Amino acid sequence: xxxxxxxxxxxxINFIVQLAWAGVLVILGLQVIFIALQFWxxxxxxxxxxxxxxxxxxxxxxxAGNTESLITFIEPIRTSYHPALIADGFxxxxxxxxxxxxxxxxxxxxxxxxxxxxxxxxxxxxxxxxDNAERLRIxxxxxxxxxxxxxxxxxxxxWFFTSNxxxxxNLQTVAPxxxxxxxxxxxxxxxxxxxxxxxxxxHEEQKLTV
Amino acid sequence: xxGFGKNSTAYICYVIVNIVWYSALIVGGVMVMGIISMLFGxxxxxxEITFSIPISTSEVAFSSESISDFITIEHATxxxxxxxxxxxNPGLFIGLQIFVVACFSxxxxxxxxxxxxxxxxxxxxxxxxxxxxRLKIMAFTVxxxxxxxxxxxxxxxxxxxxxxxxxxxxxxxxxxxMGSIVYGLLLYTLAAIFGKGHEMYQELKLxx
Numbered sequence: 001x002x003x004x005x006x007x008x009x010x011x012x013i014n015f016i017v018q019l020a021w022a023g024v025l026v027i028l029g030l031q032v033i034f035i036a037l038q039f040w041x042x043x044x045x046x047x048x049x050x051x052x053x054x055x056x057x058x059x060x061x062x063x064a065g066n067t068e069s070l071i072t073f074i075e076p077i078r079t080s081y082h083p084a085l086i087a088d089g090f091x092x093x094x095x096x097x098x099x100x101x102x103x104x105x106x107x108x109x110x111x112x113x114x115x116x117x118x119x120x121x122x123x124x125x126x127x128x129x130x131d132n133a134e135r136l137r138i139x140x141x142x143x144x145x146x147x148x149x150x151x152x153x154x155x156x157x158x159w160f161f162t163s164n165x166x167x168x169x170n171l172q173t174v175a176p177x178x179x180x181x182x183x184x185x186x187x188x189x190x191x192x193x194x195x196x197x198x199x200x201x202x203h204e205e206q207k208l209t210v
Numbered sequence: 211x212x213g214f215g216k217n218s219t220a221y222i223c224y225v226i227v228n229i230v231w232y233s234a235l236i237v238g239g240v241m242v243m244g245i246i247s248m249l250f251g252x253x254x255x256x257x258e259i260t261f262s263i264p265i266s267t268s269e270v271a272f273s274s275e276s277i278s279d280f281i282t283i284e285h286a287t288x289x290x291x292x293x294x295x296x297x298x299n300p301g302l303f304i305g306l307q308i309f310v311v312a313c314f315s316x317x318x319x320x321x322x323x324x325x326x327x328x329x330x331x332x333x334x335x336x337x338x339x340x341x342x343x344r345l346k347i348m349a350f351t352v353x354x355x356x357x358x359x360x361x362x363x364x365x366x367x368x369x370x371x372x373x374x375x376x377x378x379x380x381x382x383x384x385x386x387x388m389g390s391i392v393y394g395l396l397l398y399t400l401a402a403i404f405g406k407g408h409e410m411y412q413e414l415k416l417x418x
Contacts, residue, residue: 003402009395016392048282078285127403128410184226191220191328192400193334199407206414 004125007192014119021112028105035098047101048080049157052174076174083160100153121184128196128203136193137141150179154199214332224328231325238314245307248292260289261306306365313358319334320351337407345401353394380402 002008026073030046037044054076083094121129154176162173214220248254267283296303323344330341 002397010399013392013395013399052282077283079281079282079283100267113238114310122399122403127406171409178390185355191214191218191223191331194214195331197243199337200409202414203410206410206417208416210416 004122004127006123008123010119014116015124017115018110021109021116024105024109024112028102028109030056031098031102031105034184035102038095048082049097049160050078050080050154051157051161052076052078054172054174062112097156098155104149104153107142107145108185111139115140128200130200133193133197133200136189136196140186140189140193143189144183146181147180151176216332218332220328220331224325224332227325227328231321233354234318234321238318241310241314245311249304258288260291261295261366262287262289263363302365302404309362309365316351316354320348321346337404338413339408342401342408345397345404349394349397352397353391355390356388
C-alpha cells in the first residue's frame with residue numbers, strides 16, 4: 001500500500017477532504033442565498049444552532065430514585081434548533097448569528113483549501129515543497145482560532161435561545177464550556193510547520209549539493 | 211538538523227503534553243487501585259463511578275411539546291451505576307473494567323509516543339527512525355479509538371439486553387464516525403514523510 005503518490009493513502013485522504021470542501025462550499029452558498037432572501041421576509045437557515053440541556057424527562061422518568069433502575073442523565077443532552085422557526089420576521093440578532101456562521105464556514109473552507117494543496121503536493125511526492133510549511137502554519141493558526149470562535153458562537157446561540165424561548169422550569173439550559181483542545185492541537189501543528197520548514201531548507205541544500 | 215531548543219513552540223507543546231501525561235498516569239494508577247479495592251470488597255462502590263452508554267435519541271422526549279417542535283436531539287448519554295451492574299452481572303462488570311483499563315493503557319502508550327516525539331524535537335534530531343516508529347504507533351492508536359468505542363457499546367448492548375429491554379431503551383453503537391480512522395491515516399502519512407526526511411538527512415550527512 002503506497003502512502004505517497006497517486007492511488008495511495010494520501011489520495012484517499014485527499015478524496016475525503018475534497019468531499020468535505022465541496023460540502024462546506026454548498027452550505028456556504030445556501031447560507032448566502034438565504035441571507036439575501038431574508039430581506040424579502042423569507043426566513044430559513046440550513047444550519048441549526050447548538051444548545052445543551054441539563055435534564056430531560058422521558059415518557060417514563062427513569063431517574064426518580066427507583067431502586068430497580070439506576071440510570072441517570074449526567075452529561076448534558078446535546079440538541080440543535082433552527083432559529084428561523086422562532087424568529088419573527090427580520091431580526092438583527094438573527095442576522096448577526098448568520099454572519100458568524102458565514103465567517104466560520106469561510107474559515108473552514110480556507111483551511112480545507114490549504115490542506116488540499118498540501119495533499120496535492122504529497123500526491124506528486126513533493127512533501128518538502130516550499131509552500132507546505134506556510135500552509136501548515138496557516139492551518140495551525142486557524143485551528144487555534146477555532147477555540148474562541150466556537151466558544152463565542154455557542155454563547156451567541158445560548159443567548160439567542162434564552163432571549164426568545166421560555167423553557168419549562170424542569171428543563172435547564174447549560175452554558176457553553178471553554179475547550180482548549182484545539183489550542184493544543186494548533187500548537188502541535190505549528191511545531192509540524194516548523195519541522196517542514198527546516199526539512200525544506202535541508203532539501204534545498206541537498207539539491208544544491210548534488 | 212538540531213532540536214528546536216527550549217525557546218520554541220515545541221517546548222511549550224512538550225510541557226503541556228508532559229503535564230497531561232503525568233496527570234493521566236496518576237488517574238490510571240488511582241483507577242487500578244480503586245478497581246482492585248472494589249473487587250476485594252475493601253471499599254464500597256461510590257455512586258459517582260458509572261459506565262456511560264449512548265442511547266437512541268428517540269427515547270428522549272421533552273415534557274413540553276411546544277419545545278419539541280423546533281429542537282432536534284442530537285446525542286443523549288445515560289450513566290449506569292457500576293454497583294448496579296456488579297450486582298446483576300459480575301462477569302460483565304469485571305470484563306468491562308479490564309476493557310476500560312486496557313483502553314486507558316493503550317491511550318497512555320500512544321500519548322507517551324507523542325511525548326517522546328516532542329522531546330526529541332526539542333533536544334535532539336527530528337528525522338530519526340525512532341520518531342518514524344513512534345508516529346506509526348500513534349497512527350494505529352488513533353485509528354483504534356472509534357472501533358474500541360463500538361466494541362465497548364456492543365458489550366453493553368449484548369450482555370445487558372434484558373435490562374435494556376425492560377426499561378424500553380435502545381442502546382446505539384455511538385455514531386458511525388470514521389474521524390479517528392482518517393486522522394490515524396494522516397498520522398501514518400506523516401510517518402512516511404518523516405521517513406523521506408530521514409533518508410534525505412542521512413544522504414546530506416554522508417555528502418557533507
